[in-house]
Structure formats: structure tokens, C-alpha cells
Amino acid sequence: KAGVTQTPRYLIKTRGQQVTLSCSPISGHRSVSWYQQTPGQGLQFLFEYFSETQRNKGNFPGRFSGRQFSNSRSEMNVSTLELGDSALYLCASSFGGVGTDTQYFGPGTRLTVL
């Protein structure tokens, strides 16, 4: 069974731009969660999508948004990029979702904002 895949793996943007990251979950998994990982703040939960609906949300500004498609693939969008948005963005998938099921992580997208 293929694991969680994320594209692109690396991305360089400049301040003020927007970016879209993509995540394909493990086949059969209905939940996709997104996390931001930085040296200073560690791993922080952004949001979870389950069956195309946002189910849980962390403490991030509205510039961070996402969506999930009917095939469970998910995209995350960050608008008006700031230098502090430079991070490794990880997505994780599970069958039952956050709080009910083990989450499996993808390799991440390394975003650098200049």
C-alpha cells in the first residue's frame, strides 16, 4: 500500500506571495491533517479535513486554509506569505481521523519564504 505523498517536496517563495501544497493520503483513509514544523515551535497542528469537511482547527491565522476533495486528497493554501511561514509542512492521514486513529505522515514540503 502506498504511503502518504506530498508535492512539491521543496518550494521557494517571496513575501506576499501565496502557495498551495498538496497531500495524497493512504488509499482508504478519509482524514487528512496538516502540521507545521519549525525549529522554534516544533510540530504544531494546523487543521484536519474529514470527508471534505474541516473538522478541527489549530491556532493559526486565517491566511492558512485548506480543502479536501472527494478522493480525500487535500490541499493547503497559505496567502500573503511571511518570513515566519518558512517551515516543513507535514500532512498525515488516517482512516478514522484525529483522536480516533493512528496518523501516518508524509515526507513533508519544505517551504522557504525569502
Added chain:
Amino acid sequence: GQQLNQSPQSMFIQEGEDVSMNCTSSSIFNTWLWYKQDPGEGPVLLIALYKAGELTSNGRLTAQFGITRKDSFLNISASIPSDVGIYFCAGYNNAGNMLTFGGGTRLMVKP
């Protein structure tokens, strides 16, 4: 920010030594998970714990869910060079609506 305190932050040990790391929380967690992250990769699940007092092994790894439900530890026996990486504890609290991570323990093994 993080709600799980993980220690130590880093360890530099000799190959063959045993390793112990732990995670504590000020609030109760219902599930404890231990992940390992290699450079440039996402975290990989090592052990999942679902019940207070539970002791679970995965090869040379052993983890326990503390009786108070506010702590967990991970032991690695007879370390080898490929154990190098960052180990994270993570957990679901009573609300169970987000996975909270500890700050990580960076393990370095000298051959």
C-alpha cells in the same frame, strides 16, 4: 505552543548503550504515541499506547503509558547507528481533537 515536555532534548551515546527518554504533561492524555523522524522525512510511528499502565514493545523499543496518564517513556536497548534521529512523543488529550507533540529528543549514536 507545545503542551508536552520532552526530555532530554538531545543525547549522544555510544553504540550498544541503552537509551531512555520521557514526556510529561500537566493535563491528562488518553493516547500516547512515539514517532521517529529522520532528516528530510516525516515522522514514522514507532509505538502507540492506549491505556494507563500499558507497556508495549516493538523490537528493541519499549514504551509505557504512565499510570497518572500524564507521562510516558520510551526506552531503546542496545542502540545501533541507525537509531540516530529525532524522537517525538505525541498525544491526544480528553478533547481528542488535535495531536500535540513534544519538543523532540535528538539521538546521536557513536559507532
